[in-house]
Every structure is written in C-alpha cells, then in structure tokens.
Amino acid sequence: MLRIEKHADGCVTRLRLSGRIQSDDIASVQSAMSDGCTQKVLDLSEVTLVDLGVVRFLISCENDGVALVQCPPYIHEWIFRERAEGAQPESSP
Numbered sequence: 001m002l003r004i005e006k007h008a009d010g011c012v013t014r015l016r017l018s019g020r021i022q023s024d025d026i027a028s029v030q031s032a033m034s035d036g037c038t039q040k041v042l043d044l045s046e047v048t049l050v051d052l053g054v055v056r057f058l059i060s061c062e063n064d065g066v067a068l069v070q071c072p073p074y075i076h077e078w079i080f081r082e083r084a085e086g087a088q089p090e091s092s093p
Contacts, residue, residue: 004032013037018046023053033066045070055082 002025003018015032033040042061050058055078062068062079071079 002028004028006032008035008037011037012039012041014041014043016043016046020049021047021054022051023057026054026057029057040066041069042066043069044072044075047072047075050075050078052082055079059083 001019002021005016005018007014007016013033013035015029017029021029029042040061042058055075058068058075059079059082
C-alpha cells in the first residue's frame with residue numbers, strides 16, 4: 001500500500017513515498033505533484049517494492065527534472081538497466 005506525504009516549501013514540492021508502489025498508484029503520485037510548483041522532489045527512502053511501470057514512470061520523472069532522492073539501491077539499479085535497454089518511459093507527470 002502506498003502512502004504519500006506532501007511537503008511544500010515555497011515553490012518546491014517534496015513527496016515522501018512509503019510502502020509498495022504499483023502502476024495503479026502512478027495517477028495518485030502525478031496528482032500530488034500537480035500543484036504548479038516548478039521544483040519537484042520524490043523521496044523514495046521508505047519505498048519497499050515497485051513494478052516495471054513505476055520504474056518507467058520514475059525514469060520519465062527524472063527526464064522531466066524531478067529529483068529522485070534516497071532511492072533504494074535496487075530501484076536505482078533497475079532504472080539504470082531500463083535506461084541501458086532503451087526502455088520507453090510511461091507518460092510524464
């Protein structure tokens with residue numbers, strides 16, 4: 001189950017994501033990020049499990065300038081492998 005904690009400081013939005021993130025949760029994350037702020041940060045320190053759709057979504061987030069912080073090593077490695085294989089990212093936020 002995904003939990004989203006949102007913190008805004010000026011025009012920086014920081015989302016701390018916790019738990020399991022599945023492709024079905026992407027719309028909730030996109031909605032939480034759609035607040036008009038120009039800088040966005042996803043804190044993944046408490047993420048326990050993701051699926052391929054989420055990895056591709058995270059790639060598109062990075063491509064759009066969203067900072068991924070505290071990314072668990074297995075997710076970071078998966079992102080690296082997907083990029084190396086030329087994966088097409090999911091639709092951007």
